[in-house]
Amino acid sequence: xxxxxxxxxxxxxxxxxxxxxxxxxxxxxxxxxxxxxxxxxxxxxxxxxxxxxxxxxxxxxxxxxxxxxxxxxxxxxxxxxxxxxxxxxxxxxxxxxxxxxxxxxxxxxxxxxxxxxxxxxxxxxxxxxxxxxxxxxxxxxxxxxxxxxxxxxxxxxxxxxxxxxxxxxxxxxxxxxxxxxxxxxxxxxxxxxxxxxxxxxxxxxxxxxxxxxxxxxxxxxxxxxxxxxxxxxxxxxxxxxxxxxxxxxxxxxxxxxxxxxxxxxxxx
Amino acid sequence: xxxxxxxxxxxxxxxxxxxxxxxxxxxxxxxxxxxxxxxxxxxxxxxxxxxxxxxxxxxxxxxxxxxxxxxxxxxxxxxxxxxxxxxxxxxxxxxxxxxxxxxxxxxxxxxxxxxxxxxxxxxxxxxxxxxxxxxxxxxxxxxxxxxxxxxxxxxxxxxxxxxxxxxxxxxxxxxxxxxxxxxxxxxxxxxxxxxxxxxxxxxxxxxxxxxxxxxxxxxxxxxxxxxxxxxxxxxxxxxxxxxxxxxxxx
Numbered sequence: 334x335x336x337x338x339x340x341x342x343x344x345x346x347x348x349x350x351x352x353x354x355x356x357x358x359x360x361x362x363x364x365x366x367x368x369x370x371x372x373x374x375x376x377x378x379x380x381x382x383x384x385x386x387x388x389x390x391x392x393x394x395x396x397x398x399x400x401x402x403x404x405x406x407x408x409x410x411x412x413x414x415x416x417x418x419x420x421x422x423x424x425x426x427x428x429x430x431x432x433x434x435x436x437x438x439x440x441x442x443x444x445x446x447x448x449x450x451x452x453x454x455x456x457x458x459x460x461x462x463x464x465x466x467x468x469x470x471x472x473x474x475x476x477x478x479x480x481x482x483x484x485x486x487x488x489x490x491x492x493x494x495x496x497x498x499x500x501x502x503x504x505x506x507x508x509x510x511x512x513x514x515x516x517x518x519x520x521x522x523x524x525x526x527x528x529x530x531x532x533x534x535x536x537x538x539x540x541x542x543x544x545x546x547x548x549x550x551x552x553x554x555x556x557x558x559x560x561x562x563x564x565x566x567x568x569x570x571x572x573x574x575x576x577x578x579x580x581x582x583x584x585x586x587x588x589x590x591x592x593x594x595x596x597x598x599x600x601x
Numbered sequence: 602x603x604x605x606x607x608x609x610x611x612x613x614x615x616x617x618x619x620x621x622x623x624x625x626x627x628x629x630x631x632x633x634x635x636x637x638x639x640x641x642x643x644x645x646x647x648x649x650x651x652x653x654x655x656x657x658x659x660x661x662x663x664x665x666x667x668x669x670x671x672x673x674x675x676x677x678x679x680x681x682x683x684x685x686x687x688x689x690x691x692x693x694x695x696x697x698x699x700x701x702x703x704x705x706x707x708x709x710x711x712x713x714x715x716x717x718x719x720x721x722x723x724x725x726x727x728x729x730x731x732x733x734x735x736x737x738x739x740x741x742x743x744x745x746x747x748x749x750x751x752x753x754x755x756x757x758x759x760x761x762x763x764x765x766x767x768x769x770x771x772x773x774x775x776x777x778x779x780x781x782x783x784x785x786x787x788x789x790x791x792x793x794x795x796x797x798x799x800x801x802x803x804x805x806x807x808x809x810x811x812x813x814x815x816x817x818x819x820x821x822x823x824x825x826x827x828x829x830x831x832x833x834x835x836x837x838x839x840x841x842x843x844x845x846x847x848x849x850x851x
Contacts, residue, residue: 398751401755402755403751403754403755421754421755421756421757422757423757425755426755426756427751427752427755427756429748429751429752430748431746431748432748433746433748433749433751433752435749435766435767435770436847437770437844437847446756447756449766450753450756450757450758450759450762450766451756451757478846478847479847480846480847494756498756
């Protein structure tokens with residue numbers, strides 16, 4: 334019953350004709366005998382935030398790491414800005430679930446580390462990093478070390494590092510899953526402002542339905558065994574209504590319920 | 602330690618033992634334990650003699666070269682073992698055998714292979730120190746956070762940058778710990794080498810004083826040796842504390 338419902342949903346959500354920043358075409362990936370991704374295709378529209386949402390084991394992080402060039406795929410093609418992905422590149426920046434900050438470096442060096450690895454001169458990269466440290470709300474913490482910061486602040490450093498390299502595509506792997514609920518809500522509001530201001534393409538992996546619906550222009554529901562895109566949802570009505578009204582919007586609530594209805598049978 | 606509400610400086614327990622030693626020495630119970638004060642008087646006389654200074658130079662030379670080799674060879678081998686599965690499978694059993702083997706029993710074999718000179722003493726010293734350095738560097742690499750490696754890759758780190766800006770720092774706390782323990786073991790190694798291979802350096806002094814029952818001199822040299830080992834290990838501990846702020850939060 335649940336299956337047929339999802340199939341019909343997949344049929345009615347055809348791809349919209351928009352300019353794609355990232356195209357995933359017929360990508361497959363196996364871990365040994367396990368089919369992690371099978372013949373998966375997905376378009377990520379330019380300047381928008383797309384969430385990859387699904388139960389654990391649906392391959393959403395695998396897909397993100399393949400787009401990042403951190404994992405090889407077995408077949409299919411990934412294009413970022415029209416160029417085929419063969420490995421990590423300066424057109425993409427990654428935000429890690431566990432922050433991946435250098436514990437021996439202060440906030441300023443961590444935020445500038447992406448630029449440091451690209452050989453940008455010290456004064457120049459620190460000026461850029463300082464700008465983004467301010468933008469993510471960490472001004473005054475430049476000389477603190479990661480262990481002196483809360484989880485939420487650490488992830489802001491991770492975000493500043495990813496923004497500093499000025500990549501067109503930002504890849505975020507469950508970025509808020511290791512921070513507490515209130516910080517997380519603040520982050521989600523800040524994400525909306527960031528997407529609006531930065532004019533970048535965001536790809537956002539999450540397992541929280543509410544989070545996905547709250548922050549996304551487009552939500553791709555991934556289902557496991559074999560992993561595939563079952564549905565693409567584009568919320569329309571509540572985007573411009575202001576951060577404080579989204580959670581009460583009827584379309585927001587409907588979409589959350591609808592997604593839960595399709596996912597519940599996959600949750601053990 | 603806190604006594605009567607006051608914090609005592611580190612090592613103050615040594616004062617208690619020094620006092621016990623002095624009392625036993627003054628009671629004249631056994632020739633084996635002369636009073637500590639006399640040992641120190643002997644010590645200050647002794648360190649001005651040419652015999653002592655030569656022994657110190659000979660021992661320090663063999664010690665430093667032995668430790669130098671075990672650091673320069675041990676750290677890269679440990680890092681490579683942590684990074685390369687095949688190498689790890691090949692070498693780990695040997696490292697584990699040698700770290701627990703009674704290396705003293707091996708010294709006669711080394712003498713057959715490398716002769717009766719400084720070379721064999723240096724090799725003995727290195728053999729005492731190197732295994733723990735390898736094991737610690739390896740353990741350090743194995744615990745590097747995977748996402749730090751991915752972070753380096755995703756931001757386009759060159760292999761050289763990844764090594765010097767990420768791996769080395771991430772492994773540094775373990776490496777320093779390994780070198781500190783290695784140095785302490787190397788002190789044992791160099792003395793055992795000097796006693797067994799050719800009677801030179803501090804080994805010769807120990808041999809001389811012990812066989813002639815010159816216990817004051819014997820203890821004096823032992824205290825010097827302990828002091829040197831302690832200072833070196835203290836310096837390494839100091840370096841370890843410098844990186845400790847991030848060691849626990851990696």
